[in-house]
Amino acid sequence: MLHRITTLFAEAKDLNTHRIHNREFTLEVAYIGSLVDESKVSDYILVPFTKEEQSFKTILETNPSFKKIEDPARWAGNLLRGFVLVKLENAIYMLDAARVIRNQNPIAEVESSVQGPQTALSEDLIDSMNLIRSRYPSAELKIEEGTVGTLSMTRMLLLYDQRRVDPTLLANIRNRLKEVTHEMIGAVGELEKELSSPRRALFPTMIITERPDRVARALSQGKLVLLLHGSMFALILPANFFDFMHAMEDKYESLWMTNFLIALRYLSILLTTTLPALYISVVSYNPELFRVQLAFSIAGSRSAVPYPSFIEVFLMLFLIEALIEASARLPRYVGSTATTVGGLILGQAAQQAGLVSSIMIIVTSVVAISNFVVPIASMSYAIRFLKYPLIVLSIFFGIMGVAFGLFIYIVYLCQLRSFGKPYFRFLGNITKKEGDIGQVNAR
Amino acid sequence: MRRFCTACVAFIMLSLLMQGCGFKDIDKRFFVVAAGIDRTSNADKPYRITLRLAIPSPKAEPGASKSQLESIDTATIAEGVRLLKGHVDKEIDFGHCKVIVLGESLVQSDYVEALTWMIRRRDIQSIATVAVGKPSAEDVMNANPPSERYPGNSLFLSFGTEGTDSPFTLQMFLFDLERRYTERGLDPFLPVIKRDHMTYMISKVAFLDKQKVKLTLSNEETQMYNQLSTQFKKSSIMATYKGKPIVALLTGIHRSYRIIEQNGQAVIRMKVRLRCILEQAPRGLYNSDWRQIEKAFSDQYSTKAETMLDKIRNTGVDPFGFGLRYRAMHRGSDATWNRWVKLYPNAKFEVRTSVKIDGTGLIK
Structure with missing residues (x-):
């Protein structure tokens, strides 16, 4: 395996490949040093392997953190996302040991509020999900994972309340996401430009926000939320003109x-x-x-x-x-x-x-x-x-x-x-039950 | 993309051609703040136009206003204004011309042509005030009140409710003048402006028929007309009680009238209800019987009002709009109007006034 990996990658100093032995087995370990938390590697792999308190094979088979990986084509991609590849007796496992450099406990600065929640979403998906989950503790929250950008392969999460979301809207957005063919997607703003139609719209048709409370409220209204790894902003869609005029503070003050x-x-x-x-x-x-x-x-x-x-x-x-x-x-x-x-x-x-x-x-x-x-x-x-x-x-x-x-x-x-929802409608036949903006199934 | 560029270039070139059509910066305009139209004795050039042009300044201090006076004698008003353009360096703009003074000589002969010009000219606003200038519009234009903050200010403030609220100053807007000129059964009136050294005096009203002025009221009658026609509250009434004059300030006024036909004669029954507070009166009235005073007020007011209404009727003008009311209450045919034309000269006025005194103005 190690040989194959070294041929896959361009010569890089931070690509670590080790072959270690203990009394029982020979273990091959490969990871990219700069992407990986080294302490995790030693805690999960090196220490248990050398101490031999338990057979390392059983550890690999029982611990759910280790996942078996069959397809060699996925090796490079997983290594680049901070996984450690382990080979033991022709079986290859992977372990998520990614170390993400991110802003610590960010304070909402773009959309600041006086008496509302002060935290903003994080640049790390897991931290962001933590904030959103704790604000929207519903079993109906569905999370789909994917990547955008043919080169950047930016990890992306699509969140929605599966009971409240409009299914046609969901199908629509999935198709649109497939059509994104840009090489690099660095921030949600870029994704917004790719998704919006018409391309040269004068007004934004999706809200970019950093506030977890806005995200949670949007989810409750049956809207879709897109989170991008490395960007502390979420994309809420669909949105109408009046949503943009509305600060979260409006709900909290007199x-x-x-x-x-x-x-x-x-x-x-x-x-x-x-x-x-x-x-x-x-x-x-x-x-x-x-x-x-x-x-x-x-x-x-x-x-x-x-x-x-x-x-x-x-x-x-x-x-x-x-x-x-x-x-x-x-x-x-x-x-x-x-x-x-x-x-x-x-x-x-x-x-x-x-x-x-x-x-x-x-x-x-x-x-x-x-x-x-x-x-x-x-x-x-x-x-x-x-x-x-x-x-x-x-x-x-x-x-x-x-x-x-x-x-x-x-x-x-x-x-x-x-996304098919009227953008500027403020008069007309909207009943609470029918809903209007992506809240077809909302109560 | 190429087509888009071509379209852009074409648009820019076309728009360059259009420039200058109506585009004129505010500092390249000469604002007329007041215009005067007189009739001259010269038959070839019967109109004299006097324009007060404002010289703008960024500072507005009392007495800092500057203006320029331009005057010209012409055959027609429109030509005259155009000729005046040659006298000044900027475009003359009537957009802020809020007061138009018609000379006494003009309203005594025929004001129709001037009125038509004012209505037709698109930059004169319909809310401009029209007045009569005595002895001539040019003379009124010449006054330059020392308290003015900006040119024309004094004249603007004299009319309307923004500045002084004088019961002797009636306001006639241009649109109303036009309406009263075209309407059967409603005749125009105009306030009369007189120059008093450097300031203006506006305390009389002139009544006009569809061609020229017919009657000018005195100060006291003007106030009464203002009370009866526009129910103007900030005014006073006067009566003699036990040989002494009493003046009361109105706090409420309500007037209504009906037109009744009796034996082929029109009787106009007017009911006036006044509430007032005594302003100038002998002391010690508080404990006396107020009904006596109220009665004195009522009777004397009714007599005076009837005299004034008779006076207006005798000249044949109808600024109250009795004729319009008659037409509104009867069949809308020419026969109705012809009937009213016969009825009005002999119409009889019966004014019934009830005055209520709210207080003596003193705390006992």
């Missing part, structure tokens, strides 16, 4: 304030998509829409600006987008530089230099701030883009263009489906 906050989020996304376009169209096409005071003060502060309003808008939006991107990409130690410098420019200097009007600074900051009110980051990203088509429309067609663009967005949202 009713009226959370209702108000939800309304505020919808207002915010409306503002962040339309405000720059409205600024252009009102300033350049319909200034009578302002109150007189505002019209005069905008006209006054714009009189120093040499460019038409849309150049001003593009300038400021470029600055703010670059600033956001820079603060996301910069290492944490230099991160504050970007915000300080950017804040100075956006705050005062741009206006004093006569490049933009003072109202434009307010517009820019409203656009930036209200964009981050959306609880799910992928939706926040999607919405960040929406303002640009509207700006183009507003340059040429004014307020009519903006209204038309918004109408197109709404039509688009309405025709969008998330």
